[in-house]
Amino acid sequence: MGSIFGIILRRIVLGILTLFVVSLLIFASVNMLPGDFAQTILGQGATPEAVESIREDLGLNKHPVQRYLDWLGGIIQGDFGVSFAQANFAEYGGTSVELGGIASVADQLAPRFKNTMFLAGVSAAISVPLSVMLGILAALYSNSIFDRAINISTLSSISSPEFFLAYILILFLAVLNPIFPSLSNVYEGMTFWEKLDRTMLPALTLTLIVTAHMMRMTRAAIINLMVSPYIEMARLKGTAPLMIIVRHALPNSLAPIINVIALNLAYLITGVVVVEVVFVYPGIGQLFVDSVKVRDIPIVQACCLIFAASYILLNLLADIMTILSNPRLRHPK
């Protein structure tokens, strides 16, 4: 057993290292910004005194290495700093950033992060069982009309842009037949069912994209195994085709399936940007795009880090699950 923990521990350390490199990369690219943050915050008509005071508040007059360490230290303690919009507001309002009383980036992000996770969760709850089921069926009846129809439709939905699928869904499920609302304004204090109703269209859009990919991988993983001798043995002893797949093929193709599911969950969290913008869903992606447009660096930085972290975390999870599901990896020689 010791060896598994060793392997997993090594993966986790590697993941943390990657995260560290990513944070460095994000910080470095943000520091390529021309001019000064303080100038950016206050705009054109800023007095030198105001610029100097905000530089003081944000610690901009320190050395970049010192600033990076401060930023990293803050993040570890859950402090992402203060957004430029809020800092600007505070500066003109007369309160110092240090005094508090204004919303920090973490305060702004927390509810939106919850919303994004809710959206990703709903889409995953629909898409994972659906795609595994469809994948098994497509593998079972491979090269039939059913398989070909599924192949064409999934290929089309993978390659279409998200907003195309989103507008098609809006057209049919919101405008022509008002089943779901086309704008998902989710807010605090809604009941679970209300929230689910509002989230349904963006979740369905994501489901369409993600299901196609997962289903194709599931089908490929199972079909790869269908030529192995032990499957032939099962067929010869008269096992029903569905049972062959469920009992014999599925356990062995679990590793690639888990892998692709984790990758797609990572996509769900990071790829929601466009979908959230289409449906005006108050998630992290929406905030990210808005902040990119007004160049609100602290928020952009924080969002980027959160996206990257969830991406790395899910990849790590996929790695560990793959190791656990495969005895040959579990006991390396």
Place this chain on the structure above:
Amino acid sequence: MILVYLIISIAGIFALGWLFRWTGQKINWPKDEWNIYFRDMSYLVGVGFIFAVALILFTLYVYFILQIKFFVWGVQLLVICGLSGYIFRFLGRRIGTEGSRKLFRSMPVTAAFGILTVILYALLAIFADFIAPYEQDEIFEVINALPGGNPDLGGDPRFLLGTDQLGRDLLSRLIYGAQNTVGIAFATTVFSFLIGITGGFLAATLGGWVDQVLSRAVDALMAIPQLIFALLLMTIATAWAGSNKVMIMVYMVLIIAVLDSTRVYRLSRAVGLNIVVMDFIEAAKVRGETLRYLLFREILPNATAPLLAEFGLRFCFVFLTISALSFLGIGIQPPLADWGTMVRDLAQFINFAAFSPLTATLPLLAAGAIALLTVAVNFIVDWVLHKSSGLKS
């Protein structure tokens, strides 16, 4: 309510499927194969038959009885696409050289449709200046003319698809969109391949620390989701470019090319590693060939097949990324016509679907133009990959 209907109809389909199989087994068919077929039919196949029949009936019902405009158009579009692919393949099998006819004989309809679409897009992009009735930034006095060209319904016969909020002809902008969007995406992909292939082959041939440095740098870049990183870098790029819109697009091309070249690097390095160990590379090295000759005259010709398939996939990806950026408002800049930006600008019209179906198709037309090309390219790539891997199994 909807959910209840859905559950009832699914349960009904399953019950009917069982009934279908049961009656099929009870009846003594005149042909023996049919008896055997029904005897061996699994339950799910029976359900599948009933499901297919239900689907066809539903389509016919909506098409002929309800006559929902969008559904009718969608079905017609699908039929036209399928037919054009079929006819194109039919012609390809008759006309052309021996080689091309042989190629068409093994081609599925989807791939034929894909090739036809790509050719049409290429023609549209190259000859946009001749095809489009007006210039892309030509402004007319008619603002927000509705599509259809009927003056009684708020249209203008001069503008088949109407005009936008500034009075620019939408049909011309859609046609020029092919030139701008596809052209920029194509240039970006070529650029990304130049970087990726050079880096990948260098790493494969030289090995050692060059390989280590390049590979670790690529790993780090790939750890951040691509669209997110592109957005972050675009924030900085827009600050650098200021109000210079051309520079924003140049930066966008550079950023996406570099980010996308990481994938190309991975592939070309893997392919290159397999080629580098061959004897002819050894011979070329002994001959004293330069590194450039080695990379582009010895390795590249032997790696074209997998790289070409990858080129199709990467082009789709780059095209979608650029469209997504434009849709979010930080990609291709006005006054250049671009499909992603058009979708965003026209998106509100979708709410008019109930009164004016033609108007509501405008955003779908621009988004569909993007989707059609990526689907077409994917159909071709799928066929090429299937052809190169399917022969073995």
